[in-house]
Amino acid sequence: MRIKELSIHEFESFADKSGFGSHYQTYEYAILMKDNGFDFEMIGLVDDKDTIHAVSLILIKKLTKFFKYGYAPKGFIVDYSDKELLKTFTDKIIEHYKKRLAFIKINPEIAIAEIDTKTFKKTYNDNVQIIKSLIDLGYVKLKDNVYFESALPKYNGIVPLKKFSLDSLDKNTRNKIKRGALKGLDIEIADYSGIDILYNFIKKKRNKDSFYYKSYYKAFSHSKNVDLFLVSLNTHHFLVNSKNAYENELNHNQAVSDTLIENHTDKNLHIKMDSDKTLLSYKNDVLDAQAKANKGEKIYIAGALVIKYQNRIQIVMSGYDTNYRSFSPNYFMHYKILDYYKKYYDFADLNGMTGDFTNTNPYKGLNDFKLGFKPKVYEFIGEFDLVINHSIYTSLLKSGKLAKIFNKTDIKTK
Numbered sequence: 001m002r003i004k005e006l007s008i009h010e011f012e013s014f015a016d017k018s019g020f021g022s023h024y025q026t027y028e029y030a031i032l033m034k035d036n037g038f039d040f041e042m043i044g045l046v047d048d049k050d051t052i053h054a055v056s057l058i059l060i061k062k063l064t065k066f067f068k069y070g071y072a073p074k075g076f077i078v079d080y081s082d083k084e085l086l087k088t089f090t091d092k093i094i095e096h097y098k099k100r101l102a103f104i105k106i107n108p109e110i111a112i113a114e115i116d117t118k119t120f121k122k123t124y125n126d127n128v129q130i131i132k133s134l135i136d137l138g139y140v141k142l143k144d145n146v147y148f149e150s151a152l153p154k155y156n157g158i159v160p161l162k163k164f165s166l167d168s169l170d171k172n173t174r175n176k177i178k179r180g181a182l183k184g185l186d187i188e189i190a191d192y193s194g195i196d197i198l199y200n201f202i203k204k205k206r207n208k209d210s211f212y213y214k215s216y217y218k219a220f221s222h223s224k225n226v227d228l229f230l231v232s233l234n235t236h237h238f239l240v241n242s243k244n245a246y247e248n249e250l251n252h253n254q255a256v257s258d259t260l261i262e263n264h265t266d267k268n269l270h271i272k273m274d275s276d277k278t279l280l281s282y283k284n285d286v287l288d289a290q291a292k293a294n295k296g297e298k299i300y301i302a303g304a305l306v307i308k309y310q311n312r313i314q315i316v317m318s319g320y321d322t323n324y325r326s327f328s329p330n331y332f333m334h335y336k337i338l339d340y341y342k343k344y345y346d347f348a349d350l351n352g353m354t355g356d357f358t359n360t361n362p363y364k365g366l367n368d369f370k371l372g373f374k375p376k377v378y379e380f381i382g383e384f385d386l387v388i389n390h391s392i393y394t395s396l397l398k399s400g401k402l403a404k405i406f407n408k409t410d411i412k413t414k
Contacts (some may be wrong), residue, residue, distance in 0.1 A: 001088050003096040004046045006055060014052045015077050016310070022109050022154075023225070023309035024073035025057045032219040036212060038071075042121050043096070045078075045089045054075040054078035054089045063102060064401070067392055070101045074152070077110030080130045094388050102392040103385045105406070106139075107152050111378040115155070117371055120357040122379060130381060139384040140393075146355040147363060147400045150383050151406065153352030157375030161342040166335065173331055173372030180332030182245065183285075184238030185301075187336045190230045192217055197230055198303035201319030213305065220307055229331045231302035233324070235292040238285075246282040253279050261387065302329035304337060313341050314349035334373060350375055 006014075008027045015021040021027060029041040038059040045054040056076040063069045078089050110130060113122040120338055135141055145154055162285065190197070195217055199210040221225035253275045260268045292299065300321035306313050315337065320329040338348050350370045354363045361367065371377075387393045396402050 022074040028219045035215040070104035074108040110381040113379040115377040124325045141381040157350040170372035176328035176331040180328040183327045184234040233299040242285040261274040312347040
């Protein structure tokens with residue numbers, strides 16, 4: 001067995017058939033990362049007949065002036081349960097890179113536990129044994145990050161699209177989706193030029209410039225595996241719906257007023273007070289809608305970038321204009337995206353949650369939002385470093401250099 005650099009066709013053919021692939025392990029993702037300062041190699045473990053048994057995209061970047069490291073995003077494409085194959089691949093990778101890299105970071109897409117979304121209790125599966133297999137082979141297991149400190153999230157929500165419907169969702173989520181529709185929200189698939197609009201909604205969430213998101217779109221556009229969604233406010237629909245809602249509530253308000261006069265109870269008084277608040281809200285909506293309709297301009301208020309890979313999609317980035325928070329654009333957008341893809345794909349990856357399900361979690365709002373779409377929540381195996389040069393790795397670890405570079409803190413809570 002030996003390591004061989006593969007052609008794009010060789011790599012993709014194996015990855016597509018393996019069942020272990022990910023859009024992070026594609027030529028498109030390699031191009032994206034090349035635009036962002038990485039070199040890359042597509043390698044495979046082959047036998048004497050050149051039959052491929054495992055592959056990986058290895059991203060390579062300078063760590064210091066003299067040393068480089070490798071990164072296999074979402075881990076190697078190999079059957080991790082086959083201990084003999086995993087050992088051979090690991091040994092050959094170390095041999096192949098021993099003069100060039102200090103270590104290779106991996107974060108395999110291996111679910112080790114499912115989390116009950118009501119009790120938040122974890123149920124571990126047999127994959128948890130792979131942790132010991134990796135450690136036995138010399139991989140260094142990194143800290144089990146609860147939040148978003150690692151390169152990719154350790155916890156994730158996956159929505160089974162074939163069973164997806166509005167009625168299957170959390171009640172609060174359903175109400176917010178319906179509210180967005182009543183507010184006159186529309187969704188469209190945009191082209192490359194829409195990235196600048198999306199960037200306005202996400203630039204405060206991550207420390208990435210617009211070039212990164214444009215590179216993301218470009219890299220996957222050639223294979224048509226990317227869609228850009230934008231949500232806009234249809235001011236005409238907003239005005240019509242607001243007027244209808246106001247008139248309906250006005251009739252309801254008159255009816256509860258008559259009831260209160262006939263039967264002045266605390267219960268009827270509270271019903272009247274709630275109706276008064278709702279009526280005022282709808283009146284303000286009418287005034288707001290009329291002002292926006294008079295301007296006659298298209299108002300974009302949310303956006304999302306979606307990557308398609310085999311039988312699943314992933315919402316890799318999304319955001320909205322917080323000035324329109326009351327319109328629930330994020331709920332409306334995610335629902336429309338999932339509903340659109342359920343005809344063509346089996347699963348939707350909501351792209352990251354935290355492992356902290358307490359009320360004190362600074363990301364509680366993000367968790368609650370995604371839980372509202374009734375995903376299956378998984379804990380993944382986490383990050384490991386395959387140490388190639390032990391002396392360099394130990395030195396970098398003791399100096400704090402690794403923690404400084406890899407402890408990600410670029411995601412904001414709001």
